[in-house]
Amino acid sequence: MTVSPKPPLLEVKDLRIEFPTRRGILVAVDGVSFDIAEGEVLGVVGESGAGKSLTGASIIGLLEPPGRISDGQIYLAGRRIDNLPYEEIRKVRGSEIGMVFQDPLTSLNPLYSVGRQLIETIRTHTDLSEPAARKRAIDLLGEVGIPSPKVRIDQYPHQFSGGMRQRVVIALALCVNPKLIIADEPTTALDVSIQAQIITLLKRLCSEHGAAVMLITHDMGVIAETANRVAVMYAGRLAEVGPVDQVIKRAKHPYTHGLMGSIPKLSRAAERLVQIEGSMPRLNEIPSGCAFNPRCPKAFARCTVERPDLIPVDRSQVACWLYDQVEERTGSDG
Amino acid sequence: MLAFIVQRLFQAIIVMFVVGLISFSLFQYVGDPVNNMLGPEGTIEERERLRERLGLNDPVPVQFIHYVGNALQGEYGLSYRMGKPVDELIAERLPATIELVFVSALIALLVGVPMGVYTGLNRNSWLSRVFLTVSLVGISLPTFVIGILMILIFGVWLGWLPTFGRGGIVELGGWQTSLLTLKGWSHILMPAITLALFQLTLIMRLVRAEMLEVLRTDYIKFARARGLLNRAINYGHALKNTLVPVITIMGLQIGSLLAFSIITETVFAWPGMGLLFLQGIAFVDIPVMASYLVLMALFFVVINLIVDLLYYAVDPRLRSEHVGGAAH
Ligand SMILES: Nc1ncnc2c1ncn2[C@@H]1O[C@H](COP(=O)(O)OP(=O)(O)O)[C@@H](O)[C@H]1O
Ligand code: SF4
Numbered sequence: 001m002t003v004s005p006k007p008p009l010l011e012v013k014d015l016r017i018e019f020p021t022r023r024g025i026l027v028a029v030d031g032v033s034f035d036i037a038e039g040e041v042l043g044v045v046g047e048s049g050a051g052k053s054l055t056g057a058s059i060i061g062l063l064e065p066p067g068r069i070s071d072g073q074i075y076l077a078g079r080r081i082d083n084l085p086y087e088e089i090r091k092v093r094g095s096e097i098g099m100v101f102q103d104p105l106t107s108l109n110p111l112y113s114v115g116r117q118l119i120e121t122i123r124t125h126t127d128l129s130e131p132a133a134r135k136r137a138i139d140l141l142g143e144v145g146i147p148s149p150k151v152r153i154d155q156y157p158h159q160f161s162g163g164m165r166q167r168v169v170i171a172l173a174l175c176v177n178p179k180l181i182i183a184d185e186p187t188t189a190l191d192v193s194i195q196a197q198i199i200t201l202l203k204r205l206c207s208e209h210g211a212a213v214m215l216i217t218h219d220m221g222v223i224a225e226t227a228n229r230v231a232v233m234y235a236g237r238l239a240e241v242g243p244v245d246q247v248i249k250r251a252k253h254p255y256t257h258g259l260m261g262s263i264p265k266l267s268r269a270a271e272r273l274v275q276i277e278g279s280m281p282r283l284n285e286i287p288s289g290c291a292f293n294p295r296c297p298k299a300f301a302r303c304t305v306e307r308p309d310l311i312p313v314d315r316s317q318v319a320c321w322l323y324d325q326v327e328e329r330t331g332s333d334g
Numbered sequence: 335m336l337a338f339i340v341q342r343l344f345q346a347i348i349v350m351f352v353v354g355l356i357s358f359s360l361f362q363y364v365g366d367p368v369n370n371m372l373g374p375e376g377t378i379e380e381r382e383r384l385r386e387r388l389g390l391n392d393p394v395p396v397q398f399i400h401y402v403g404n405a406l407q408g409e410y411g412l413s414y415r416m417g418k419p420v421d422e423l424i425a426e427r428l429p430a431t432i433e434l435v436f437v438s439a440l441i442a443l444l445v446g447v448p449m450g451v452y453t454g455l456n457r458n459s460w461l462s463r464v465f466l467t468v469s470l471v472g473i474s475l476p477t478f479v480i481g482i483l484m485i486l487i488f489g490v491w492l493g494w495l496p497t498f499g500r501g502g503i504v505e506l507g508g509w510q511t512s513l514l515t516l517k518g519w520s521h522i523l524m525p526a527i528t529l530a531l532f533q534l535t536l537i538m539r540l541v542r543a544e545m546l547e548v549l550r551t552d553y554i555k556f557a558r559a560r561g562l563l564n565r566a567i568n569y570g571h572a573l574k575n576t577l578v579p580v581i582t583i584m585g586l587q588i589g590s591l592l593a594f595s596i597i598t599e600t601v602f603a604w605p606g607m608g609l610l611f612l613q614g615i616a617f618v619d620i621p622v623m624a625s626y627l628v629l630m631a632l633f634f635v636v637i638n639l640i641v642d643l644l645y646y647a648v649d650p651r652l653r654s655e656h657v658g659g660a661a662h
């Protein structure tokens with residue numbers, strides 16, 4: 001829908017991810033489309049199992065077999081990257097797209113010093129000499145807030161606390177200045193008291209380095225404070241995409257309404273909502289029509305038959321028949 | 335680091351003391367050496383003289399102190415069977431066994447590790463399947479069967495390699511080595527391969543399993559997500575992380591190489607410690623048995639020490655643990 005001459009930084013179109021199994025093909029991500037603009041922070045939320053991680057992994061080409069992209073395209077700055085040969089996508093990783101994983105305790109190789117891991121990454125993607133790469137590594141460690149980086153650079157991961165390790169992981173993700181960072185639940189494994197610090201750091205550094213962020217989380221509070229736009233996923237599909245204030249304060253999709261209950265600050269808004277009953281369907285039991293219909297308080301006849309696509313509503317896009325202007329509305333108001 | 339080594343050395347000394355006690359008590363409780371040496375015909379005086387000469391009339395603690403003191407000086411007494419000092423017998427036999435075990439360990443490592451890495455990285459290639467299938471044979475056939483088969487094929491049918499004994503020996507500062515001549519190698523090859531096969535398959539399977547495990551870890555995924563070269567990930571990050579368990583197992587396996595070498599030495603008539611020990615048992619030759627026990631314990635202790643030091647070199651987590659806690 002962008003008419004600007006410059007393509008968005010990341011463009012995901014109709015992404016479909018499948019797992020072939022003995023009992024048939026499981027569709028884990030189905031028809032997902034979204035953009036990320038340069039420097040933008042896109043929050044991706046949804047319950048565990050919604051397909052957030054798979055979407056992130058497929059963008060950087062790290063989908064693990066037997067999982068595969070069976071349909072759709074992914075473009076990075078206009079260049080298609082979902083079907084690149086191995087060596088090409090390898091060069092994209094780290095230098096154009098960086099990634100931050102969930103658990104800093106297991107993300108770093110325990111047998112290599114922090115500096116070695118940084119320098120190795122820098123030198124894989126640049127022509128820098130060993131001393132120059134080392135200097136850059138020290139600067140980066142300083143930037144991510146590690147005290148006395150000149151000493152710390154030669155230490156091993158186990159000598160850092162969880163929060164400090166996640167700072168190292170962020171430095172590793174940013175060390176070749178990629179234009180996009182995919183952060184998959186970067187604070188879930190951390191102590192609650194340092195989660196906010198790490199998120200603030202991630203946001204500040206990415207904006208300083210001019211990197212856009214795809215911030216995957218199931219914490220709406222983090223999204224509210226960090227993201228420019230939000231994509232809500234449910235059962236491998238997008239339920240709603242829109243500017244953060246719009247989605248949080250005027251959620252359109254009934255599922256998004258339910259998710260809002262998880263932000264303590266918006267308890268007033270939550271009063272009106274009944275907590276959503278039930279749980280997300282398993283991949284082999286996704287209902288026909290709208291995947292949310294068995295749990296939706298506003299479901300009506302059409303919801304079990306036809307699958308809704310994203311349609312523009314206000315400044316958002318919503319996949320829900322309630323907002324389909326053309327058809328008659330029979331939504332129940334309670 | 336120093337504290338760690340001292341601690342380990344201390345443990346080693348305790349282990350050796352206990353083993354010394356056990357081997358010493360063999361003398362006290364198993365058989366009567368005087369009977370064995372003189373036979374039933376010896377006169378009372380002859381017996382008494384021999385008892386005195388062997389130090390059997392001293393109080394037990396004194397005997398033990400003597401025993402330890404002598405052992406430290408490399409004196410293990412006279413062999414009941416051959417009437418020769420045990421240390422001479424050992425000096426003749428030890429190089430043969432050590433070279434056999436060393437070459438076996440080398441073969442097991444140099445072939446087993448690359449095969450393990452290959453089968454771990456190329457899980458579904460036909461060559462991996464061949465390796466795994468053949469390795470099942472290596473694990474399930476007993477050593478002596480493999481040895482006899484090899485003798486049959488390479489010694490008898492093809493006539494490529496000698497079937498028994500050591501050869502091509504060169505004296506090197508009191509150490510008789512067979513590793514400096516082609517002839518020596520032609521003799522050691524079959525026994526060494528026979529002895530190595532089991533460990534080789536074990537190491538291959540271990541490295542493969544560890545490799546598969548490590549390749550699934552988050553830090554390998556993160557290394558891929560940073561676009562590192564496959565070469566750096568597989569042979570750097572992944573292989574190094576598989577080394578810790580491999581070192582452990584290899585340390586333990588050198589012990590079992592020593593144990594299995596008894597069988598291999600018998601099959602190939604390899605003039606080593608194992609053969610000496612077996613003959614010693616048949617004759618209740620206590621000094622030989624006791625010295626064998628002490629020597630083997632010494633090997634284990636030394637190998638364990640080396641394994642610990644290797645851990646130390648490979649794993650930084652151990653290093654700082656002993657230096658005094660992680661900095662946060
Ligand atoms: N190897 C696999 N085989 C079958 N299903 C899988 C596999 N990996 C992931 N899935 C399924 O894909 C879905 C989405 O997973 P994921 O993207 O990790 O969810 P999220 O990150 O949103 O919690 C889950 O329902 C999960 O069961
Ligand atoms: S389409 Fe129907 S079931 Fe789905 S969210 Fe909208 S109202 Fe609910």
Ligand SMILES: [Mg+2]
Pocket residue numbers: 049052053054184
């Ligand atoms: Mg996830």
